Amino acid sequence: MIAVSGAYQTKFGELWDQSLEDLIVESGEGALADAKISKKKIDLVIVANMLSGKLGGQEHLGSLACQLLGLNGVPAWRVEAACASGGIAINQAVTAIKAGAAKNVLIIGVEKMTDRTNGEIATALMAAAGERERQSGLTFVGLYALMARVYFDKFKASKDDLAYVAIKNHRHASLNPKAQYPFPVELETVLKSSCVASPLHLFDCSPITDGAAAVVMSSEEGGTEIIASQIATDSVELTERDSLTELKATKLAALKAYAEAGVSPEDIDLAEVHDCFSIAEIMAVEDLGFCDKGAGFKKIKAGDFDLGGRLPVNLSGGLKACGHPVGATGVKQIVEIVTQLRGQADQRQVKNAKIGLAHNVGGSGATAAVHILRKL
Amino acid sequence: MIAVSGAYQTKFGELWDQSLEDLIVESGEGALADAKISKKKIDLVIVANMLSGKLGGQEHLGSLACQLLGLNGVPAWRVEAACASGGIAINQAVTAIKAGAAKNVLIIGVEKMTDRTNGEIATALMAAAGERERQSGLTFVGLYALMARVYFDKFKASKDDLAYVAIKNHRHASLNPKAQYPFPVELETVLKSSCVASPLHLFDCSPITDGAAAVVMSSEEGGTEIIASQIATDSVELTERDSLTELKATKLAALKAYAEAGVSPEDIDLAEVHDCFSIAEIMAVEDLGFCDKGAGFKKIKAGDFDLGGRLPVNLSGGLKACGHPVGATGVKQIVEIVTQLRGQADQRQVKNAKIGLAHNVGGSGATAAVHILRKL
Numbered sequence: 001m002i003a004v005s006g007a008y009q010t011k012f013g014e015l016w017d018q019s020l021e022d023l024i025v026e027s028g029e030g031a032l033a034d035a036k037i038s039k040k041k042i043d044l045v046i047v048a049n050m051l052s053g054k055l056g057g058q059e060h061l062g063s064l065a066c067q068l069l070g071l072n073g074v075p076a077w078r079v080e081a082a083c084a085s086g087g088i089a090i091n092q093a094v095t096a097i098k099a100g101a102a103k104n105v106l107i108i109g110v111e112k113m114t115d116r117t118n119g120e121i122a123t124a125l126m127a128a129a130g131e132r133e134r135q136s137g138l139t140f141v142g143l144y145a146l147m148a149r150v151y152f153d154k155f156k157a158s159k160d161d162l163a164y165v166a167i168k169n170h171r172h173a174s175l176n177p178k179a180q181y182p183f184p185v186e187l188e189t190v191l192k193s194s195c196v197a198s199p200l201h202l203f204d205c206s207p208i209t210d211g212a213a214a215v216v217m218s219s220e221e222g223g224t225e226i227i228a229s230q231i232a233t234d235s236v237e238l239t240e241r242d243s244l245t246e247l248k249a250t251k252l253a254a255l256k257a258y259a260e261a262g263v264s265p266e267d268i269d270l271a272e273v274h275d276c277f278s279i280a281e282i283m284a285v286e287d288l289g290f291c292d293k294g295a296g297f298k299k300i301k302a303g304d305f306d307l308g309g310r311l312p313v314n315l316s317g318g319l320k321a322c323g324h325p326v327g328a329t330g331v332k333q334i335v336e337i338v339t340q341l342r343g344q345a346d347q348r349q350v351k352n353a354k355i356g357l358a359h360n361v362g363g364s365g366a367t368a369a370v371h372i373l374r375k376l
Numbered sequence: 377m378i379a380v381s382g383a384y385q386t387k388f389g390e391l392w393d394q395s396l397e398d399l400i401v402e403s404g405e406g407a408l409a410d411a412k413i414s415k416k417k418i419d420l421v422i423v424a425n426m427l428s429g430k431l432g433g434q435e436h437l438g439s440l441a442c443q444l445l446g447l448n449g450v451p452a453w454r455v456e457a458a459c460a461s462g463g464i465a466i467n468q469a470v471t472a473i474k475a476g477a478a479k480n481v482l483i484i485g486v487e488k489m490t491d492r493t494n495g496e497i498a499t500a501l502m503a504a505a506g507e508r509e510r511q512s513g514l515t516f517v518g519l520y521a522l523m524a525r526v527y528f529d530k531f532k533a534s535k536d537d538l539a540y541v542a543i544k545n546h547r548h549a550s551l552n553p554k555a556q557y558p559f560p561v562e563l564e565t566v567l568k569s570s571c572v573a574s575p576l577h578l579f580d581c582s583p584i585t586d587g588a589a590a591v592v593m594s595s596e597e598g599g600t601e602i603i604a605s606q607i608a609t610d611s612v613e614l615t616e617r618d619s620l621t622e623l624k625a626t627k628l629a630a631l632k633a634y635a636e637a638g639v640s641p642e643d644i645d646l647a648e649v650h651d652c653f654s655i656a657e658i659m660a661v662e663d664l665g666f667c668d669k670g671a672g673f674k675k676i677k678a679g680d681f682d683l684g685g686r687l688p689v690n691l692s693g694g695l696k697a698c699g700h701p702v703g704a705t706g707v708k709q710i711v712e713i714v715t716q717l718r719g720q721a722d723q724r725q726v727k728n729a730k731i732g733l734a735h736n737v738g739g740s741g742a743t744a745a746v747h748i749l750r751k752l
Contacts (some may be wrong), residue, residue: 021507045609051540054429057510059503060458060612063742067506067611073628075607076743077464080429082436088453094466099474127428127435130443131397196621197510231451233421235443236436315720365441367452 002097002371003223005104007335012323013180015210017163017253020056021068023212025326028069028108031214037104040152042216044102045076046092048085048109049327054124055116061087065108075102082128083276084362085109085368086213086330087208087231092230093217103219104252109331110212121208125326128363141205141277143238143364148279150244152199154294157282159174159199161297165278166203166320168306173317175307175348180209182324204278209323213332221376227355228261228372230254236366238252245294245343247365250287254359255286257370258289265289268311270340270352270371272333274361275318284359288370307348315340330360330369341375378473379599380749381480382411383711388699389556391586396488397430397444399588403704404445404484407590413447413480415605418592420478421452422468424461424485425703430500431492434698435466441484451478458504459652460738461485461590462706463607463745469593470605479595485707486588499583504739506613517581517653519614519740521573524655526620528575530585530670533658535575537673539566541654542579542696544682549693551683551724556699558586580654585699589708597752600714603731604637606630609645612742621670623741626663630735633746635664641665644687644748645729646716648709651694660735661689664746691716691724706736706745717751 008030009022018026024047032039047061058064062076081088086109093105113121126134129143151157166185173179185203191203217226232252235241243246258264265288273288275281284297290311291299299305305313316322316336319329337356339345358371384406386399387653394402400423406413421439434440438452457464462485469481489497502510505519514522527533542561549555561579569578585683593602608628611617618624633642641664649664650658657670666687667675675681681689692712713732715721734747 050435051429053427053500053503054435057503058500058507059426059456060505060739060742062457063609063739064506064612066609067613067616067742072607072610073624075467076609077455077457077468077607079455081438082433091451092453095472095475095477098477099471101471101474113703123433126431127433129436130440131434231438231453232449233442233452234448236440237443240443248449363436363439366436366443367596 002094002222002226003218004215004334005218005219005223006031007338008034008210009178009213009332009335011178012209012211012325014114020052020058020110022063023112024065024108025068027214028065028106029211031106031216034187035216037216039071041104042071042074042106044096044105046089046105046107047072047078048089048331049078049083049111050080050082051111051124056112066223074205081367082362083326084330084360084367084369085361087219089342090330090334090371091229091231091369093228095162095228097217097219105217106213107331108214109328111325111327112210113208113325114210133237139197141200142197144277144279146238147244148199148322151279154245157297160222161301162204162278164301165275165281166190168300169275169314169318169320172307172315172348173321176317176322179321179322180207193345200277205275206324209325211323211325211328213328213335214335215331225374226259226371227374230256230260231369234366238364246283246287247368249365249368250284253368253370254288257372261372263355263372267355268357269351269355270312270315271357272316272336273313273322273359276324288359310364331359333360334371337373341373347373377596378470378602379594379596380591380710380714381594381599382407383714384410385554385589385708385711386587387554388585388701390490396428396434396486398440399486399488400484401444403588403590404441404482407482407592411592413592417480418447418450418482419448420472420481421450422465422481422483423454424465424707425454425487426456426461427487427500432488447726455744458738459702460736460743460745461703463736465606466706466710467605467745470573470602473593473595482591483707484588484590485704487701487703489701490586494593495534507615511744515573517573517576520653520655521576522614523620524575527655530621533673537677538580538720539563541651541657542566544676545651545690545694545696548683548691548724549697552693552698555693555697556583557697562602570741576653581698582652582695585701585741587699587701587704591707599751600717601752602747603750604633606632606636607745610742612739614740621662622659623744625741625744626654626660629744630664631747633748637748639731639748643731644733645731646680646688646691646726647733648692648712649689651690651696652700662729664735668678688752709734709736710747713749717749
């Protein structure tokens with residue numbers, strides 16, 4: 001079986017005093033220390049990162065991580081699948097352990113975003129979309145705004161409904177000292193925030209974030225077991241999709257993950273889902289089977305997915321309030337689930353959590369990774 | 377066992393009429409057609425690419441390749457390890473098949489480099505090196521020039537000795553219609569070419585190239601079997617290395633690969649090695665055990681590694697003369713080996729080739745991948 005034996009997250013935020021290299025070292029050393037494993041036992045390093053080449057001029061992060069961490073010679077690479085890079089890295093580690101290619105894998109998700117202007121970052125992020133979408137002048141929030149419009153039309157939702165995603169995730173983040181925005185927000189604040197791409201306002205959007213997260217995965221008994229690891233894709237461009245009110249890649253990956261784990265959505269005690277925009281969390285809770293299609297916004301407002309609700313979602317604060325260093329996000333979700341399953345989540349701890357799910361999306365839904373973890 | 381059931385290479389060169397997307401489609405469809413496999417059977421797509429985010433504004437190539445090839449839903453990602461991205465992608469496919477995570481994997485290596493200025497490309501390539509090397513003003517040819525200087529001092533080699541690498545690889549390329557420079561060159565041409573970073577002249581350097589290569593790998597009997605797949609790393613920065621006259625990552629990956637395959641260097645009938653610069657091929661034939669350390673330049677000059685020699689090296693023309701679209705190179709090496717083992721290499725065919733080796737390097741040696749293939 002495959003266990004997560006170590007987990008670590010750096011503070012997420014505008015980290016002016018930490019470089020990409022610093023974040024790799026802090027998270028890597030943190031996860032290794034948490035796993036209490038000797039560096040000599042690490043036989044594979046996978047780095048998840050999207051934008052370091054474009055924003056920082058540094059590619060080749062696999063070898064670089066090995067150099068920085070004193071893991072000379074160890075096989076290593078970087079994986080990129082836009083904002084799903086972290087989820088893919090976890091999946092690759094599962095595969096490597098299953099194949100016998102590695103016994104103890106260090107996975108580091110890292111992104112250093114804030115050193116550039118917002119314009120440069122917005123342009124860089126559109127590399128996760130398609131050529132025609134870039135040529136149309138769309139931004140990422142614009143792509144999700146299009147989906148929100150279709151969703152509004154079909155299910156009679158409104159801007160007010162979106163706001164409850166931000167309110168919930170900020171409330172959770174206020175209990176997470178690692179979060180970029182560890183404070184609650186009021187309905188009025190959300191609704192009065194600037195419109196970015198109608199109907200999405202500032203508080204519907206995840207922020208630009210520096211940060212890293214790392215886990216050690218091992219072929220061993222004990223700890224927190226990964227009982228499903230599945231990925232799926234869809235077209236990069238919205239125009240090629242069958243529907244704009246769901247992410248097919250999420251549904252497909254989730255279906256395969258539930259089958260692999262032998263569990264159903266009702267068995268999930270907590271989840272971290274990919275709320276890059278408020279509409280994305282609404283679609284995610286539906287696509288993952290946590291509620292019916294078209295009911296997500298009502299259930300979020302009703303408190304179903306709150307700490308203390310029937311299935312707490314995004315206890316870390318999610319991408320919205322914990323922050324979204326894109327390559328790190330999928331790994332951070334695993335760190336949060338492991339922290340919860342271990343009972344180490346302090347004020348935001350879910351009681352008797354046994355099974356957790358992590359859902360990581362790339363682009364506007366072209367890649368999805370779903371992992372299910374179980375406490376042993 | 378793991379077989380390469382399909383292989384395809386696009387023309388390498390300055391492909392002004394083909395976009396990144398066009399190259400993905402041509403190579404992907406080409407490999408699928410060669411494998412005579414239905415698209416429905418492909419259950420994993422891996423894209424090897426280094427610079428598309430930086431040079432073309434397009435990341436997320438795994439999902440994009442699925443969209444372009446009509447492989448909707450199939451798990452996919454992009455891997456990056458500088459110029460070794462292709463070799464790592466092959467290794468990931470081997471691992472996925474061994475783990476039972478996939479049965480038929482499509483691997484595409486692709487790079488579109490020529491749409492930018494030489495300055496932009498040189499800067500982008502330095503992303504494979506380390507921060508201190510960039511700050512020192514070094515270029516990639518400068519890094520290898522430093523290694524050449526140390527090699528010259530230690531083994532009494534000279535610029536003239538380097539020239540025979542280019543002469544051999546251009547001679548081979550003249551027999552390969554897919555090569556960027558399919559023509560022979562004379563000693564005088566090489567020696568009189570411009571000095572780029574002393575002692576390396578223009579003809580000591582691989583060119584800037586557009587191109588793609590793809591293979592289909594399957595868990596099946598028959599065809600061409602991959603009998604070893606190993607990767608290793610070393611420090612990204614030269615200043616951290618023990619020696620500058622060898623690539624430790626190459627030696628380590630080769631040692632593991634020979635052990636995995638149960639063969640020795642004497643058993644290898646042909647090889648594609650990573651000759652990004654002439655000095656790199658000289659170190660490679662030594663580090664791979666094809667001759668003693670310090671003897672590489674003499675053996676190359678003596679014709680040991682020529683078509684018709686005892687162990688033909690870089691029959692495709694190598695990176696030097698076939699071209700070096702960085703993400704594609706490691707996959708193209710596999711395509712060349714498979715073409716040779718199938719007996720389909722026409723004028724450059726090695727007689728009775730049974731075992732071939734592919735050697736792919738990232739950066740100035742921070743990543744190395746070694747694959748050994750056998751004809752069944």
